[in-house]
Amino acid sequence: MNITLKSPSEIEKMREVGAATARVLEMIEPYVVAGVTTEELDNIMNEYMQTKENAKSADLGYQGYPKATCISINEVVCHGIPSQTKLREGDIVNIDVTVLKDGYHGDSSRMYIVGHTSPRNELLCKCAQEAMYEAIKTVRPGSNLADIGAVIQKVADKARFSIVRDYCGHGIGAGFHEEPQVLHYRNNYNVILQEGMCFTIEPMINAGSYKCKVNRKDGWTVTTADKQPSAQYEHTLLVTKDGVEVLTLRKDEDFPRIISN
Ligand code: MF3
Numbered sequence: 264m265n266i267t268l269k270s271p272s273e274i275e276k277m278r279e280v281g282a283a284t285a286r287v288l289e290m291i292e293p294y295v296v297a298g299v300t301t302e303e304l305d306n307i308m309n310e311y312m313q314t315k316e317n318a319k320s321a322d323l324g325y326q327g328y329p330k331a332t333c334i335s336i337n338e339v340v341c342h343g344i345p346s347q348t349k350l351r352e353g354d355i356v357n358i359d360v361t362v363l364k365d366g367y368h369g370d371s372s373r374m375y376i377v378g379h380t381s382p383r384n385e386l387l388c389k390c391a392q393e394a395m396y397e398a399i400k401t402v403r404p405g406s407n408l409a410d411i412g413a414v415i416q417k418v419a420d421k422a423r424f425s426i427v428r429d430y431c432g433h434g435i436g437a438g439f440h441e442e443p444q445v446l447h448y449r450n451n452y453n454v455i456l457q458e459g460m461c462f463t464i465e466p467m468i469n470a471g472s473y474k475c476k477v478n479r480k481d482g483w484t485v486t487t488a489d490k491q492p493s494a495q496y497e498h499t500l501l502v503t504k505d506g507v508e509v510l511t512l513r514k515d516e517d518f519p520r521i522i523s524n
């Protein structure tokens with residue numbers, strides 16, 4: 264396996280692009296309202312990355328992907344393609360952005376609730392966020408990548424939700440998707456973490472079955488097989504000498520940027 268360890272100068276670039284990625288998700292928040300199309304949101308973010316962050320979308324053109332961001336509503340699990348679809352009151356929406364700046368990638372996503380939604384939808388979003396946060400807390404040199412899946416499994420089981428198995432987190436750096444794969448369910452993929460590794464944790468939690476299907480027409484849009492809703496949060500992380508740094512942390516979050524163990 265080829266897991267890259269980032270040098271101090273690479274870590275500085277990962278911090279820069281991570282901060283820019285966080286700002287995209289902060290900037291777009293007031294625009295996520297009923298009536299806006301996901302294409303309008305995509306255009307605003309694409310423009311912002313280029314003009315305000317001196318960066319670009321890593322999604323656009325990635326394996327032929329047609330847009331700058333992924334916007335996934337309700338039963339869409341991930342890779343929702345921005346379109347003329349308008350957001351509606353009560354929708355739960357994931358916006359996932361991957362920014363490329365100075366040769367390095369930052370990848371993060373969060374849920375936005377359009378107005379008010381059902382208690383079940385709220386719990387689902389909270390569960391995905393808590394699963395990600397609890398998993399981040401396990402990250403330090405010497406810990407095992409499998410601990411991440413174990414913790415997420417505990418959080419999802421407790422809420423009686425399911426975990427998507429078809430998509431996982433990933434190493435990140437000069438490459439968008441680097442090794443290792445980060446599984447979000449209980450597993451035996453034993454990899455010991457080392458200082459300088461960067462990877463994402465991005466659990467997708469389903470209200471019903473874990474099963475997903477990919478839209479056959481567009482080749483991208485992933486929905487739950489049972490049409491029940493799905494929620495996801497994602498951060499890009501750095502393994503530090505004694506813990507973890509959340510490179511894509513936003514101002515709206517009640518979570519530490521740096522955890523030292
Ligand atoms: N951002 C996604 C991830 O978390 C990947 C999106 S690839 C795209 O890994 F082509 F769909 F944009």
Ligand code: CO
Binds near residue numbers: 370432433465
């Ligand atoms: Co990712």
Ligand code: CO
Binds near residue numbers: 359360370371372497
């Ligand atoms: Co992403």
